[in-house]
Amino acid sequence: MTPFKLTEELVAEIKLLIYNQEDVQLEGLLNEVHYADVAEIINELAAEEATYLIKLLDSDKTSDVLTEVDDDLREAILGNLSSKEIAEELEELDTDDAVDIIAELSEERQQEVISNIEDEEHKEEIKELLKYAEDTAGGLMAKELVKVYDTWTVAGCLRRIRGQAEEVTRVHSVYVVNKQDELVGRLSLKDLIVAKNEKKIADIYISNVDYVNVEDNVEDVAKVMSKYDLEAIPVVDNSKTLLGRITIDDIVDVLKEEADKDYQLAAGITQDVEADDSIIELTRARLPWLFLGLVGGVGAFLIMEGFQDTFNKYAVLFFFTPLIAAMAGNVGVQSSAIIVQGLANDDVKGSINRRLIKEMLLAALNGTILALFLFFFVWVTKGDVNTAFAISASLVVVIIVAGLIGTFVPLFLNKQGIDPAIATGPFITTSNDIFGILIYFWIAKMVLGI
Template sequence: MAIEITRELLKGLQSCVANQKDKEILETFESVHHADIAEVLEELTFEEALYIIRLLDSETTSEVLMDIDEDTRERVLGELSAKEIAEEIDELDTDDAADVIAELPEERKQEVIQEIEDKEHAKEIVELLRYDEHSAGGLMAKELVKVNENWNVMSCVKEMRQQAEEVTRVHSIYVVDNDGKLKGRLSLKDLLMASTRSKIADVYIPNVDYVYVHDAADEVANIMRKYDLEAIPVVDELGVLVGRITIDDIVDVIKEEADKDYQLAAGITQDVEADDSILQLTRARLPWLFLGLIGGISAASIMGFFDEALSKNAILFMFTPLIAAMAGNVGVQSSAIIVQGLANDDVKGSVGKRLLKEMSLAAVNGAILAILLFFFVLVSESDINMAIAISVSLFAVIVVAGLIGTFIPLFLHKRGIDPAIATGPFITTSNDIFGILIYFSIAKLIIGF
């Protein structure tokens, strides 16, 4: 049931907390979805939220904690005892449990893990903690339904019912051999349709997509999106089934990747949100601004070399912001298309061909814009040499900016660096500098100063 966050609701809750009206609080949140509870809590003060979290049963709390803002979660976990955290962990699926534990300080991890009552659960969580959080192993859960290929449908259904109680959503039933190696899958639908005496080996689908435990998270996302999968089994180097990844985790990966790339393109270096503190936001924004400052100082120095032009050709200096802005815009456009293509895994063919295409494209755009600017300068300044110098430079700058914008992400990608850092201030700044250098060099050649 959705709950609407109104001022009255918040006021009511705050007074309940102040007066310790626990029953009323519990009634308010009865049968409310944990994602909605999390949203309500984020509107309260930390102490109020903590009070309510302590009140709710551990099944609800554990889910609420998964939905709440990361910073708040960290603070809440800091206030709870190892035993209290372990109780929450017991209620979570292994993948979420491992995520929560991974966020704890090193010495608390140990304490919490030792307090987990279900030892099997604890063992699985410890296994998951080994994997990098951006790998298939870091995404997968140990909860899955698997059956042996040598069983028949009847015993399979029996066994499954038992396993299914621990698994929130059954997507596929995985079929393994006696060594635990993944052989194929059964859909619930198939099982529903099959005769109870059939052997699993005769009814399962042997062609099954899977990923290896060390595959990167974004590769897994691309595979699941490409093949429209809702769950994918994860195997280790021996082909043994070790976990499964569900689409809801992948939706988060896709969203996070996209958000991160967007922020990088805008010159924000860390994952921040509008509601983060000014200190966090400053830390995320200052580095690129600092780079911009260095770039601006370099541009000023370059212009210093050409200052003999200033007295006679002042008009040249009026157009530097235009040249710099166009260089930046073209560079960002080119790099964005390449970065997006690389992320979606559809940039194919040689680097040379890519650059040639970008050059033609920039030449078309550049020619159109240069002609417009030529006539503008000619009419407003009645100086044909100046008009030629400025428009030819604009053309050259646009072509070079396009090439830089295409080349840098491809180069970074080849070197194994996330090309997303190249869209935005990095490209803008380097294109500003190159643009101004090219501009004054060409102008000097044509006008001669």
């Protein structure tokens, strides 16, 4: 397979074919292209053009394409399709993907679309899945799985699997249940193939099966699956009844979204936006944190104004405030990032106090090294050892306090059940700017004895 490459020429050609309604050529061109690549092409089209293609191509391909296109475009396309047309796409999808799409529609539209789904079993399963919150195992799971009873034989099992497997795209594991439909174990297809035909499932299944509860949070599911290197995990309710299964590809998406979100929060972006979103969307995501920065800057202004009289002789002190603010911000971001990441990977252990002491030592070491450079710079350029000492001594204290705030805030937020990731970024930079400048002037005043 030569890898697919999205080119401007290809997009232009497809736009032209759509414009001229050259259906046969479009089908010929796109039939052999993987749905993920068709989605990339469609992302470059206008909503009307995209809708044209979705209507033209077979549902077994376009349904998968719909799951992959950008959110905004999908919304526009779904708006252009009738409830019946949407229902036809959903028939082709696994229940988890179908629910992801239907969940984006209005309550009323959802009912219309569901009533147009012809396959009764599929319809009921989708209705069931819609009940679960999006960020729970139930919201992520699919109903498609291969289930066998512990009383069956291997031969009987293989026969039944041939039936069930037709509608399950990928068989990761065969789940073994008892008469009450309670999950009791699992089998791999490999185990089944290797086993003798007349064996009973009860004799060969592996009872040590990982599972998650339907109400578990998706991030916890992701942790379990990546920790135990699972490719699929069964989902059960409180009485251990087997309800569905989650596959690793969905978890890869969860992990990516989680990482993207943390990265954006650290950069001061509050909503999930992409480079290609509109200016209004990008402004909505960026302005709140900038406004926080503005308020912080005004705070710094007020502090400096308050110290104005004291320091009329020492204008030079004011020229170092950007340096102080920058160092406080940088140290705070560094220490909070390490804590946030440690919390996400579950490797922050031990007491908060021990961690604060460690950060204090670390900040004191970094701060002293940096302060030495600054001391000599100020001493040499200004020729005043007192000022040099005042500025560099404050820098050490500012760095220590910044490190402590950066360590404490995410740990505190985490204890309160708030996502600690919001602590890395403008929140910590802004508060550290203010504290840093305040501490800087206090210490300088003390050292200079004014």
